[in-house]
Amino acid sequence: MEELRRSTVRDLELYYNPKVKAIRMDTSVNVVGPNPAVKKVLEECMDMEVNQYPSPYSDDLRKALAERYNLEADNFVVGNGSDELLDVSFKSFLESGDVVVAPHPSYVLHSFFVKINGGCFETVDLLPGFQLDVDGMLEKKSKMIILCTPNNPTSNCFKRADVKRLIEEYDRPIIVDEAYTEYTSEEYLSYVNEFDNLIVTRTFSKAYGLAGMRIGYLAANKKLATMMQKVKIPYSLNKISEAVAIAALQNTEYLEKGQKIVKEQREKLSNGLRELGFEVFPSDGNFIMFRVKVPSDEFVSRLAAKGILIRDFGKRRMLENCVRTTIGTEELNELLLSKIKEVNEEW
């Protein structure tokens, strides 16, 4: 059967799925803990009519998003994590063999969604400082462009002028993945009506602390959004997740708490890591990438043995011996630094 597989999926591997029992600082989720919106909604959900289907396009959540961002419900497509919206975007445009261009290094799942939709994934290396090579990206013949800012795993925002130039000069769909936008002042969502090609994706998995509920959305001008709405699998977001997302949008206290921790701890943790002798890269997100002086896979497994899991990127080109950690609470960061110190001393 192997030879019958679609050619673009033949080199795929199973996704990152660590089996160690440890404090998870490897997935950049919210360290405040579960969003209280879940508890509130679950209590109210006891009598929910789950024998009925949810709204096929999550109309209530799209309305809530429209109010929150001063757009219209039809500017939004809502789905099962922003990963579904990335998938829907590629499903909507790619023919077999079409090229999607992305910067390297960036989010691993972007290439996955391109390949499972029959596309070819091509990258253009980031310039020093992990900034976009706009000319390099425009020069490639492609059907779509995708990038995320702040970039994962490097954690920096791309220069505004560069992202704007790409959106303006590229005459095909361009996806800006804003999974970590809530930790920065940078955003492109409010510009979706000004461009015919701009697709912005966002998630409730990070700053809203709801990764386990799988809720995400995209925003685009109404014509573009409606085109993609027709491609999305109806009912893909369940009723409970939709209600939780609406409650989470209404209660900003949790969101702000997480933003405050990141703001306060980003500099502190960066300095702490620098003092331990690592090359630490500037962060605009809720995670920090740094380079260790020893093989990073071994570094990560020794740290995991001490009870803290961070993520290894050391095998990726341009990220030799780089690792990424979530920015934790003050206590968590102190624990992380002390365990790293132990690893250093025992090397």
Ligand SMILES: *Cc1c(COP(=O)(O)O)cnc(C)c1O
């Ligand atoms: C975490 C992350 C997502 C989130 O995906 P969900 O499916 O919404 O959980 C999307 N893009 C990037 C770059 C991420 O890091």
